[in-house]
Amino acid sequence: xxxxxxxxxxxxxxxxxxxxxxxxxxxxxxxxxxxxxxxxxxxxxxxxxxxxxxxxxxxxxxxxxxxxxxxxxxxxxxxxxxxxxxxxxxxxxxxxxxxxxxxxxxxxxxxxxxxxxxxxxxxxxxxxxxxxxxxxxxxxxxxxxxxxxxxxxxxxxxxxxxxxxxxxxxxxxxxxxxxxxxxxxxxxxxxxxxxxxxxxxxxxxxxxxxxxxxxxxxxxxxxxxxxxxxxxxxxxxxxxxxxxxxxxxxxxxxxxxxxxxxxxxxxxxxxxxxxxxxxxxxxxxxxxxxxxxxxxxxxxxxxxxxxxxxxxxxxxxxxxxxxxxxxxxxxxxxxxxxxx
Amino acid sequence: xxxxxxxxxxxxxxxxxxxxxxxxxxxxxxxxxxxxxxxxxxxxxxxxxxxxxxxxxxxxxxxxxxxxxxxxxxxxxxxxxxxxxxxxxxxxxxxxxxxxxxxxxxxxxxxxxxxxxxxxxxxxxxxxxxxxxxxxxxxxxxxxxxxxxxxxxxxxxxxxxxxxxxxxxxxxxxxxxxxxxxxxxxxxxxxxxxxxxxxxxxxxxxxxxxxxxxxxxxxxxxxxxxxxxxxxxxxxxxxxxxxxxxxxxxxxxxxxxxxxxxxxxxxxxxxxxxxxx
Numbered sequence: 195x196x197x198x199x200x201x202x203x204x205x206x207x208x209x210x211x212x213x214x215x216x217x218x219x220x221x222x223x224x225x226x227x228x229x230x231x232x233x234x235x236x237x238x239x240x241x242x243x244x245x246x247x248x249x250x251x252x253x254x255x256x257x258x259x260x261x262x263x264x265x266x267x268x269x270x271x272x273x274x275x276x277x278x279x280x281x282x283x284x285x286x287x288x289x290x291x292x293x294x295x296x297x298x299x300x301x302x303x304x305x306x307x308x309x310x311x312x313x314x315x316x317x318x319x320x321x322x323x324x325x326x327x328x329x330x331x332x333x334x335x336x337x338x339x340x341x342x343x344x345x346x347x348x349x350x351x352x353x354x355x356x357x358x359x360x361x362x363x364x365x366x367x368x369x370x371x372x373x374x375x376x377x378x379x380x381x382x383x384x385x386x387x388x389x390x391x392x393x394x395x396x397x398x399x400x401x402x403x404x405x406x407x408x409x410x411x412x413x414x415x416x417x418x419x420x421x422x423x424x425x426x427x428x429x430x431x432x433x434x435x436x437x438x439x440x441x442x443x444x445x446x447x448x449x450x451x452x453x454x455x456x457x458x459x460x461x462x463x464x465x466x467x468x469x470x471x472x473x474x475x476x477x478x479x480x481x482x483x484x485x486x487x488x489x490x491x492x493x494x495x496x497x498x499x500x501x502x503x504x505x506x507x508x509x510x511x512x513x514x515x516x517x518x519x520x521x522x523x524x525x526x527x528x529x530x531x532x533x534x
Numbered sequence: 535x536x537x538x539x540x541x542x543x544x545x546x547x548x549x550x551x552x553x554x555x556x557x558x559x560x561x562x563x564x565x566x567x568x569x570x571x572x573x574x575x576x577x578x579x580x581x582x583x584x585x586x587x588x589x590x591x592x593x594x595x596x597x598x599x600x601x602x603x604x605x606x607x608x609x610x611x612x613x614x615x616x617x618x619x620x621x622x623x624x625x626x627x628x629x630x631x632x633x634x635x636x637x638x639x640x641x642x643x644x645x646x647x648x649x650x651x652x653x654x655x656x657x658x659x660x661x662x663x664x665x666x667x668x669x670x671x672x673x674x675x676x677x678x679x680x681x682x683x684x685x686x687x688x689x690x691x692x693x694x695x696x697x698x699x700x701x702x703x704x705x706x707x708x709x710x711x712x713x714x715x716x717x718x719x720x721x722x723x724x725x726x727x728x729x730x731x732x733x734x735x736x737x738x739x740x741x742x743x744x745x746x747x748x749x750x751x752x753x754x755x756x757x758x759x760x761x762x763x764x765x766x767x768x769x770x771x772x773x774x775x776x777x778x779x780x781x782x783x784x785x786x787x788x789x790x791x792x793x794x795x796x797x798x799x800x801x802x803x804x805x806x807x808x809x810x811x
Contacts, residue, residue: 260543262586262629269546269586269627275537300781307781308540413788417808444783447542447776449587456586460542463782471784473774474613475746478787478810488810492786499789 196358196369197379203356206375207232210282210368214318217251218284219244229283238285242328243510247440248283248290249297252313255437256461259309259447263455272455275308278316282368285322288343289333289510293440294319296508299501300443318364321345325352325391330511332400332524338508340395341388350384357384400509400524407531410499416491421529426486428519433464435513435522436489441506444470465489490526541779544584544629547572549622550604556689559656560620561596561608564630572630575599576637577664578770578798582778583607584615584629585622591615592775592793594660595633600670605630608659608691634778635797638664638742638768647740648676652753654683654726654745658691660770660797661744669703676705679735683711683726683749687719709733727752737761743769754801764802771797771811787811 198206210216211232219239220230227241229248261272294314301310321343324331333340342348346365350357357379360366369376395401407416436442446463449456463470465488471479479485497506507523514522551563564583566572575581575595584590591613597606611620622628638644649668653661668675680700684690690710701708711722711729722729726749741757743750750769757767773785773792780791788807790796804811 264586267623267626269629271544271546271629273543275540277537303780305541305779306538307542308538312537410789413808443781445776445781447590447782449584449589451587458586458590463784465783465786471774473772474616475772478773484810488786492783496786496789 195379195381195384196373196376198356198358198372198376200351200354200356202375203238206372207236207238207284208234209372209375210284213280213371215279215281216284217248217281232284242324242326243287243290243512245512245516246438247293247510247512248286249293249440249443251281251283251317252294252310253297253301253443253445253462256459257309258457258459260458261455262458275312278312280316280318281313282318282320284320285349286319286343286345287322287324287510288338288340289331289508290440291319291321291343291345292333292336292338292508293510296441296497296501296504296506297443299504318347318368319345320347320349320358320365320368323348323350323388323391325350325387327391327395327398328511329399330514331395331398332403332509332511334395334401335403335405335509335527336505336507341391350387352383352387355379355383357381403524403527404531405494405505405527408494408498408505408527409503410495412495413491413499416495416530417487419530421526422483422487425521425526425529426481426483429466429482429486429521430519431466431468431482431485432518433466434516434518436464436466437462438512438516440508440510440512441493465492490523493523494527541631542777544582544590544631545572547583547628547630549624549626549628552622552624555608555691555693556684558611559608559689559691560611561606561692562619562622563604563606564628565604567627571602571604573633575605575633577640577667578635578638578660579633580635580660580778580793580797581605581607581630581632582634582775583619585618586629588618589615590629590776592634592772592778594663594770594797596659596662598663598666598670600667608656608662610656632778634793636795638770638798640664640667644668644740645674646676648678648736648738650679650681650735650739650741652681652726652730652741652743652745654749655685655689656691657743657745657749658682659744661742662692664742665700669700669706672703672705677739678703678706679709679733679739680706681709681711681726681730681733683713683724683729683745685713687712687716725749725752727756731756731760735760737763737766739766741767743767764805765800767801769799769801769804771799773811 216232227239301307324340776782780794785792
């Protein structure tokens with residue numbers, strides 16, 4: 195385990211940023227935190243997590259895919275892809291690290307999405323263990339260990355120091371690159387903090403939430419559950435939950451005429467929107483009830499059915515704190531699983 | 535650049551023929567600019583066609599893979615992309631990518647079987663690929679029955695090919711029907727599901743259905759009441775799609791993605807999906 199005094203954290207950031215772009219949570223003027231590019235003077239946020247998840251860095255909200263030039267009846271397709279630059283995402287929480295695995299199974303399965311893959315290959319993920327989990331946290335429900343986050347490098351922050359442990363070859367390289375700034379340390383302080391956090395985790399309001407009622411093969415059982423009628427009544431269909439969700443990956447592809455050619459881009463889309471499935475011959479999800487059901491069934495039943503039991507929710511709690519009508523996946527799971 | 539190929543990046547195609555089939559359906563012949571077929575496909579597979587600046591949409595490939603020179607798409611005018619295509623002329627370029635989805639099991643399950651094809655309206659487009667594949671390898675299949683219905687005589691797709699080629703093939707019976715009586719039409723009048731019941735087919739056939747959802751629903755019920763098992767009946771679905779490879783999430787029904795796990799499904803497989811297609 196390598197240790198660095200927090201007094202010197204900016205020296206570490208400066209060293210990392212010398213040859214790689216560094217992203218880390220930074221406080222915004224509205225009080226929220228956001229993954230931002232580090233530059234001299236940037237202050238690393240103390241916030242538990244960012245409002246928007248780090249999925250943006252692999253799967254941006256909008257990205258240009260290709261360009262076309264048209265002349266008369268002729269079309270030229272222009273491949274505008276560029277290999278991603280090397281970058282480091284620093285301070286990723288355990289839930290968000292897990293979300294990358296959920297996204298990987300979509301974008302890196304054949305045929306591989308080259309846009310996502312390039313960013314993924316060029317990224318080093320430095321995770322950060324939680325020490326002050328919030329009442330909206332429920333990562334443990336999905337078997338995620340907030341005090342032992344995955345990633346290329348795992349980090350633990352105490353009041354005075356930060357500790358690093360490499361988990362992958364990329365992680366070893368990262369630690370080697372900052373070796374001069376860090377010193378070897380035992381894990382006493384880290385273990386003390388882990389024990390304290392584990393105690394807090396046990397007392398969280400959602401600590402007893404389980405996935406027992408969910409998983410692959412449950413479609414028939416859950417399809418006609420009255421929860422879909424009841425809970426979708428107040429759903430505004432705003433899509434906020436899908437936009438802040440680290441695992442939501444549905445997208446749209448659209449064309450933009452620049453006046454000097456056409457850019458084909460993709461952007462996040464949401465199964466909560468009425469247009470999502472609308473086509474020339476009709477719409478297979480006509481009401482918000484059907485769209486609402488799709489989102490939760492996908493995360494809790496369909497996705498695990500196709501991915502060896504892995505759920506497409508990581509319990510980050512963003513949808514709990516951001517839904518304008520305070521509806522969320524935890525409520526749905528509680529209702530279906532039986533109120534406790 | 536050394537990035538891997540990406541299925542989202544299409545090839546350029548060029549329209550080399552436009553056939554007016556019905557008042558709202560045209561059949562477009564497409565090749566690459568150097569005159570070749572854009573890619574190989576199997577009967578029942580689809581391709582994404584696009585006009586940059588207008589949009590991209592998924593279409594079934596109506597020509598048989600045994601046609602090695604070009605691909606054909608029978609397209610009904612019903613939205614942005616299709617309206618644009620309908621005003622396109624020969625020589626117009628477009629983009630094409632694919633093939634997408636699973637084909638009909640023509641070489642294993644269908645081999646040696648008597649085939650019953652049932653189509654309504656533009657639903658003949660995906661079936662024409664299989665029908666012409668079976669006609670090409672005629673000795674691999676038993677008797678072939680084709681039931682095809684449309685709103686009117688003028689709405690029958692591929693009419694010339696049906697009358698001049700399909701109807702003259704040995705062991706191929708074509709049963710045409712239109713919804714309402716019409717001057718100059720001496721054939722059957724009535725909806726497809728009822729006509730199928732009237733024809734009272736022997737159940738020693740493998741059936742392939744495609745048409746409007748309501749036609750599929752009632753025809754399927756009819757076939758089952760005649761004694762067909764759902765494992766003998768295949769259909770092909772259509773939902774909104776963007777990527778074509780199970781990533782954009784749009785055509786997700788239950789744990790399946792119609793673009794990559796379909797569009798061809800056996801009807802008993804559909805029973806396992808939630809009723810949302």
